[in-house]
Amino acid sequence: MNEVEILEYLKGLENRDISPKEENTFTNNLKEIKQNFVKDNNQQKAKKIWCYEQIYNVQNIYLSAFELMKKNKFYEAWQNFEQIEIKLSFLYPHFKEKNNEFYLKLILEYTRKFQSLYPYKFFISTEEIIKEKECSICGKKISLRNHCGHIPGEIYDGEMCLRRITKVDFIGVSLVNSPDRKYAVAFPSTSEGADSFDYKLLKYLINLLESPFEKWNYKWSKRRHPHSFFKDITPNDNCPCESGKKYVDCCLNEKGVLRPHCQFYFYKEKKEKMDFEYCY
Amino acid sequence: MEEQNKKIVIKDIKGIEKFLNNDYISNELKNKLKKSDIIILPIEKFREFKDPLFPNGTEKIYLFLKDNLSKEYNLEIAIDEQDYKELGLHHNLIFLGIFMCKEILLPFLLSMLANYTYYKLPLRSKEEKVKLTIIVSDRLKKIDFEGPAKDLKNISKEIKDISKNE
Numbered sequence: 001m002n003e004v005e006i007l008e009y010l011k012g013l014e015n016r017d018i019s020p021k022e023e024n025t026f027t028n029n030l031k032e033i034k035q036n037f038v039k040d041n042n043q044q045k046a047k048k049i050w051c052y053e054q055i056y057n058v059q060n061i062y063l064s065a066f067e068l069m070k071k072n073k074f075y076e077a078w079q080n081f082e083q084i085e086i087k088l089s090f091l092y093p094h095f096k097e098k099n100n101e102f103y104l105k106l107i108l109e110y111t112r113k114f115q116s117l118y119p120y121k122f123f124i125s126t127e128e129i130i131k132e133k134e135c136s137i138c139g140k141k142i143s144l145r146n147h148c149g150h151i152p153g154e155i156y157d158g159e160m161c162l163r164r165i166t167k168v169d170f171i172g173v174s175l176v177n178s179p180d181r182k183y184a185v186a187f188p189s190t191s192e193g194a195d196s197f198d199y200k201l202l203k204y205l206i207n208l209l210e211s212p213f214e215k216w217n218y219k220w221s222k223r224r225h226p227h228s229f230f231k232d233i234t235p236n237d238n239c240p241c242e243s244g245k246k247y248v249d250c251c252l253n254e255k256g257v258l259r260p261h262c263q264f265y266f267y268k269e270k271k272e273k274m275d276f277e278y279c280y
Numbered sequence: 281m282e283e284q285n286k287k288i289v290i291k292d293i294k295g296i297e298k299f300l301n302n303d304y305i306s307n308e309l310k311n312k313l314k315k316s317d318i319i320i321l322p323i324e325k326f327r328e329f330k331d332p333l334f335p336n337g338t339e340k341i342y343l344f345l346k347d348n349l350s351k352e353y354n355l356e357i358a359i360d361e362q363d364y365k366e367l368g369l370h371h372n373l374i375f376l377g378i379f380m381c382k383e384i385l386l387p388f389l390l391s392m393l394a395n396y397t398y399y400k401l402p403l404r405s406k407e408e409k410v411k412l413t414i415i416v417s418d419r420l421k422k423i424d425f426e427g428p429a430k431d432l433k434n435i436s437k438e439i440k441d442i443s444k445n446e
Contacts (some may be wrong), residue, residue, distance in 0.1 A: 003287070093399060129333060130366040143361055145344055152340050153400065163339075180370040 001027040006052055013103050014213050015061050027056070034158040039081050046158035051095040055102050062107045069114070074199045075185065078118060081111045082182040089257035090160060093153060106213070113218070115182075117205065117262075119197045122186040123179035132167035141166075201262060208270055215267040224256030286427030288438060296417045299358065299380060304332060306360050316356035317385055318345065321378040321415070326367060332359060333367040335375040337401075344396045353385070374401065374429070376412040383419050387436040390414075394433035402423065403431065 009016070009026060030053050037046040065080035088108055097104045133142045137156045140148040142163065150161045175186060190196045209216065230240045235248035241258045243250050251257040299321050300313045313319055320342060322332030338357070345355050357364075369375075376397070381389050397410055411426045423439055425432070 126368075126369045127370070128368045129329070129331075130368055142339060143363060144339060144357060145361055149345065151343055171327075173372075174369075176371055178372045180372050195427065 001026075001033065006030070006033075006049075009017045010052060010059070010102050011053050021219075023060075027053070028055070043155075044050070047094065047155040050155050050158045050160065051091060054087055054091040055095075055104065058084055058091070058107060059103060061087070062103075062111065063212055065111075065114070066206075066209075068204060069206045072203065074118070074198070074202055075195055078115070078120070078185070081115050082198050084108070084111045085182075090153070094155060103213075110212070113216075114202070117201050119199065119201075120185045122175050122177060123174045123182065123183065124186055125174045125179050126167045126184075127168060127174060128173040129167065129169045129171055130165050130167075131162045133165045136160075136162040136164055159207040172179070205264060208264070208266065210268070219263050219265070221261050221263065222258050223261035224251075224254060225259045225261075226256050227252070230257055234270070286431050286435075287425070288427075289329070289424040290439065291422045291424075293415065293420050293422050295420065296380065296415060299415065302332070302358070304360075304363060305358060309356075309358070309360055311427055312354075313358055315354060317353040317381060318349070318355045318389060319380040320355075320382055321358040322359055323367060323378065326382060330361070331365055333365050334359070336366045336368040337374070338366060338377055340400065341377060341393075341396060344400055345392060345444045348392055348395070372408060373426070374408065376410055378413040380415040380417055383416050385410050386414065386416060386439070390436045390439075391433065397417075397429040397432055 006029075020202060027045035030049055034046050034049040034053075037043075037049065039054050053138055065077040065084070065178070068074075068080065084107060086251065091104075102108055134140060135148050135149040135150045137159065150156055152161050152163055152231045154161050177233050188196050203218070230247075232239055233247055235246070237247050239245050239247045239250035239257070240250070241251050299319075300310060302324075305313070320338060322334050322335070324332050326333050334357075342355070342357055347369065349355050374397075376393060379389060379393075393412065408429055409427060409431045411424075412433060414423045415421075415424075425434075425435060
């Protein structure tokens with residue numbers, strides 16, 4: 001396999017239809033080509049292959065996230081979306097994509113859109129004091145003034161330099177709304193230990209999408225929802241519109257409760273109703 | 281001054297000795313710090329912790345500055361090697377650190393930090409926020425910046441203007 005064939009393969013994502021065995025052959029080919037460049041100490045070429053490996057990973061993770069959502073495995077898909085963000089943040093300092101030729105721009109755009117429709121609001125964030133770390137390339141203990149020379153985030157012998165933490169004290173856990181580690185979702189406790197989040201917005205959307213490459217958009221607004229949606233709320237409870245007033249002094253006197261409303265836009269014609277009433 | 285999500289606060293400080301004469305710094309390093317042009321300072325008294333701590337990622341910033349700083353300038357970090365520890369808080373607000381320099385080097389330092397965030401930081405979004413503190417040693421000023429990483433390259437002039445109007 002030469003570079004032209006690799007590029008053709010990566011650029012043909014939308015029409016890619018091959019067996020897992022062939023997929024495996026592709027990754028093995030990349031690995032082998034990279035090893036040969038490393039043997040020849042051709043750092044530039046080895047780095048290029050590392051970039052192609054990352055592109056391939058990002059593409060596959062996105063396809064897998066879409067499949068997971070189709071199977072209603074939303075938290076697993078959420079983890080995939082985070083992996084896409086992380087891998088792209090590693091890749092972008094080394095690789096500039098022109099005109100969405102590898103679908104990376106599209107993948108990031110739709111990753112962000114899907115993420116924004118998740119009901120997750122709070123995340124667990126750990127706090128730690130890192131006392132010692134070592135270089136993933138040479139294994140040397142990190143010392144600022146006597147540094148091994150490998151810079152985190154740079155590519156050496158076709159691998160990205162990272163830090164392995166070898167001594168750490170965990171000092172706390174916080175509940176945050178804008179986390180660094182998005183996978184650490186704070187799940188409401190349930191007796192069955194099941195995921196009790198309401199994913200109906202995502203379920204509605206994913207059922208209408210035919211492919212991970214189908215274009216769509218959405219717009220938030222506020223609309224009055226029928227009082228019958230809020231049967232469990234008594235007049236003296238807080239108003240479900242979250243104004244802070246009592247229900248009786250707020251929306252109960254109106255046609256309905258003012259709640260966020262999400263309207264989806266599709267570029268392909270859909271038979272089903274287009275908008276969705278969001279009542280989390 | 282607050283503009284959208286950007287915040288710059290400039291305060292007077294009484295002196296800079298407390299940053300350079302700490303007990304945890306060896307005499308040898310104290311002497312080096314006196315001759316340094318840019319110094320990376322630790323976070324002191326973080327909650328109940330006595331040890332000075334540096335924000336997670338300080339190693340990368342230190343190496344970047346060292347690599348890009350002209351040889352006529354000295355960069356130091358105000359900690360002895362064996363005492364260097366990083367604090368990881370894992371919020372999406374990225375704390376770049378506390379820096380000390382003379383006024384003349386301020387635009388240069390800000391521009392280097394802007395380049396660092398643009399080229400070297402694995403930002404997940406251009407809107408991701410950064411935070412930093414700079415002690416301007418010869419003007420006895422403390423500048424705190426918090427805002428989108430992309431705004432960092434433009435704050436040098438704003439700081440100058442605010443500083444003049446004070």
